[in-house]
Amino acid sequence: MKGTVILKNAPSIIGIGSVVGKSEWEGPLSGFFDEGIPDGRFGEKTWEQAESKFQKTALGYALGRAGIKEDDLSAVFSGDLLNQCTASSFSYRDNNVPFVGLYGACSTFVEGLSLAAMLVDSGLFGSPAAVCASSHFCTAERQYRNPLEYGGQRPQSAQRTVTGAGAVVIGKGAKDAPVATSVTIGSVVDSGISDANNMGATMAPAALSTLMKHFENTNTSPEDYDLIATGDLGEVGRKILVHLCSLEGVELGSNYIDCGCKMFDIEAQDMHSGASGAACSATVFAGYICKEMMKGTFRRVLFAGTGSLQSPLTVQQKETIPGVCHAICFERGA
Amino acid sequence: MTKKEYAKYVSEMEPKSPHLKNLILAFVIGGAICAFGELIMGLYQNLGATEENASALVSVTLIGLSALLTGFGLYNKIAKHAGAGTLVPITGFANSIASTAIEFKSEGFILGMCANMFKLAGPVLVMGVSASVLYGVILVLFM
Numbered sequence: 001m002k003g004t005v006i007l008k009n010a011p012s013i014i015g016i017g018s019v020v021g022k023s024e025w026e027g028p029l030s031g032f033f034d035e036g037i038p039d040g041r042f043g044e045k046t047w048e049q050a051e052s053k054f055q056k057t058a059l060g061y062a063l064g065r066a067g068i069k070e071d072d073l074s075a076v077f078s079g080d081l082l083n084q085c086t087a088s089s090f091s092y093r094d095n096n097v098p099f100v101g102l103y104g105a106c107s108t109f110v111e112g113l114s115l116a117a118m119l120v121d122s123g124l125f126g127s128p129a130a131v132c133a134s135s136h137f138c139t140a141e142r143q144y145r146n147p148l149e150y151g152g153q154r155p156q157s158a159q160r161t162v163t164g165a166g167a168v169v170i171g172k173g174a175k176d177a178p179v180a181t182s183v184t185i186g187s188v189v190d191s192g193i194s195d196a197n198n199m200g201a202t203m204a205p206a207a208l209s210t211l212m213k214h215f216e217n218t219n220t221s222p223e224d225y226d227l228i229a230t231g232d233l234g235e236v237g238r239k240i241l242v243h244l245c246s247l248e249g250v251e252l253g254s255n256y257i258d259c260g261c262k263m264f265d266i267e268a269q270d271m272h273s274g275a276s277g278a279a280c281s282a283t284v285f286a287g288y289i290c291k292e293m294m295k296g297t298f299r300r301v302l303f304a305g306t307g308s309l310q311s312p313l314t315v316q317q318k319e320t321i322p323g324v325c326h327a328i329c330f331e332r333g334a
Numbered sequence: 335m336t337k338k339e340y341a342k343y344v345s346e347m348e349p350k351s352p353h354l355k356n357l358i359l360a361f362v363i364g365g366a367i368c369a370f371g372e373l374i375m376g377l378y379q380n381l382g383a384t385e386e387n388a389s390a391l392v393s394v395t396l397i398g399l400s401a402l403l404t405g406f407g408l409y410n411k412i413a414k415h416a417g418a419g420t421l422v423p424i425t426g427f428a429n430s431i432a433s434t435a436i437e438f439k440s441e442g443f444i445l446g447m448c449a450n451m452f453k454l455a456g457p458v459l460v461m462g463v464s465a466s467v468l469y470g471v472i473l474v475l476f477m
Contacts, residue, residue, distance in 0.1 A: 046440045147437035149404045150454065151413025151420050151429045153356075156349035192337030193344060201344045236348055243343075247335070273349075 004184045004217035011120035012177035013168050013330070014128060015068070017061025018287035019054050020279070021137065021163030023271075027264045032287035033164075034061045040138055040163060047138040051080065051087035051165075054279075055134045058165035059091075062130060062286070066169040070095045073169070074125040077112035078132040079103050081161070081278050083143060087134050097130075106203075106232050107186075109133035109166060109282035110305025110326045116170045117180035117328060128171030135277030137161045144196075144312055157198040159234045159260060159276035166282025168290070178293045178301070178330040182218055186210035188309065190322040196308075196315045199276060200237020200260075203306040206323035207233060208244045211304060214327045215250065222252055226298040229289060230325075231281035231305035232260030234273035259284035281305045293332050300331045356417050363412070364419030371396060371423075393424055400428035405436065430454035 018033045025036025035057065042050040055078065063069060078088040079102035092099045104111040112131035119125045138148055140161035146152055170180070189206040196202075207230050215221055222228055233241055238258040245252050262284060263275035285303055292298050304327040310319070335343065371392050378388035403409040409429050413420040420426055431451055438450040452459065 142437055146454070147433040149407060149410050149429070149433035149436055151404075151410045151416075151426065151433070153351075153414060153417045155351055190337075192341055198344065198348055201348065205340070239347065240344065243347075244335070 001217050003187070003213055004182060005118055006182050006218075007117060007121040007180050009121045009123065010172065010179045011117045011170050012172065012174050012179040013290055014171040014174040014177060015062040015064070015066030015167075015169035016286040016290045017058040017063075017065070017167040018283040019058045019061070019165055020283055023137075023160075023269060024162055024164055024263060024275075024283065027269065029262060029284065029288050032291055033283060034058075034287070040136075047136055047142070048082060048087060049090075051082070051134050051136040051139050052091040054136065054163070054165040055080075055087060055091040055132050055167070058134070058167040058286070059130060059132050062132075062167040062169045066128060066171065068128060068169065070097050072127055073097050074119075074127045074129050075100055075116075076130040076132060077102055077116050078130075079108035079112065079278060080134045081105065081140050081143070087136070087139070088132070091132075104305070104324055104326070105307030105309055106135075106276055106278050106280060107305040107307030107324050107326055108278045109285065110231065110303060110328060113168065113170070113180070113285075113303070113328050114183040114185060114326050118183060120170050120172065121180070128169050130167060130169050132165060132167040133278040133282040134165035135161050135163070135279040137163045137277075140277060154272060155197045157195075157200065157234075157236045157273050159199060159232065159273045160264070160271050161277035162263060162275045162280040162283065163277075164279040164283045166279060166284075166286035168286050176294060176332065178290060178332050180328055181331050182214070182329045184210055184214040184217065184327040186213070186325040186327070188322045188324050190320055192320050194315070194318060194320045196310055196321065198236060199232075199308040199321075200234040200273060201240055202308045202310070202321040203233055203323035203325065204237045204240040204244060206325040207237075207241050207304060207306050208248070210325040210327050211245070211302075212248060212250070214302065214304075214329075218329070222250060222255065225255060225300050225302045225329075227289070227301045228252065228256045229281075229284070229301065229303050230256075230258045231307075232274070232276040233258045233306055234260045234276060235266065236273050237306075262288065276308075293330065296332070299333070300329070302327055302329050359415050360417045360419035362419070363416035364422060367396070367419065367423050367425060396424050397428040400425040401432040404429050404432040409433075427455055427458055430458075
């Protein structure tokens, strides 16, 4: 049972919020997000300040739906893709919310969900905890790749960083809310791949490891879930995961989606292999998945955020890229 | 799967770049830029410039136009399709400097923009200067 924690005291999602940028608002999930911001700078002077504003706005929606204020939170678990996670830490300097900064690359949101759910479940937190993750296409490009106006071509396996932020509040006792029932903390799995333009391939082995661990430890299989959602494997990573699972004798069927593949209309919006970024899984979860759970479309969901753990330095040093994946199971009416 | 088998599997299944389309577009757009260069070379010579001066003026013109298009956010839209067609001519060099200069404005004039401006163009400068030095040494030694 190592790595999997069964939650017995019904920590549930009592508030959700998702705010996205222009391309995401124009994508197929548009109707599920709370707000779309056409100006990438969100009225701020720098892209980094804009990303902080996305976080603050998403959290605002989540707190509003939970009917609580920032002061009522036991802590906020928050992270992003920037060096030193400044988009997150800088978002909370105007209030007194106890802050837990996280980094799991694009798995940051599920990492936060897992920690918050376990702490609320244990009773160590007497009041609700918030989870928030953000990313921004412009802040990610300048840090990981090239200047925005640089005239380069991107390969077909590349994914586009989502601009936006997703937030949830985890507490107790909301009616018909999605309840966290189990968490599997993944370990770092080195894919042996060094191509930073194919992050789906770098993360798929970690997703395989965590999903297999979760199925084994909870004695479940894919058919037991209405939805299995990985964070952002993209079109390439998604196909790899399905293949790797089938080699283990596990079939991922039509109930398996990848948030990175759902975010954009890949053909119409020319998004190569789909979306990525810490906000990808966060906004799709807090927007689409939670809302569909509350409508009754999905009753039991396994949400498995994935992260590609390279830095610009390690890529230059020709290191291979390790991945990580954490999984959390939510059930409605549990 | 071993890591080696996985790497082989990934390289076989990942979507390939459309090589033929890329080659044709690079040829056509790159060729068009160079043809345009020839055109304005002739124009400058007709206006009275010597061949050497006209050549320098062509470089200046192409660099200026690239920087302008980069500033207007249009260069990368062309480059997305052109690939090597815009990268290889002097236009690529100009874009690499202009785009980095714009990007690091938020970090201040000296330590941001000026310090980072040659981040992408650096290798071109280093290789170009080194090659010239080597050529000069060879010239002195053997000619």
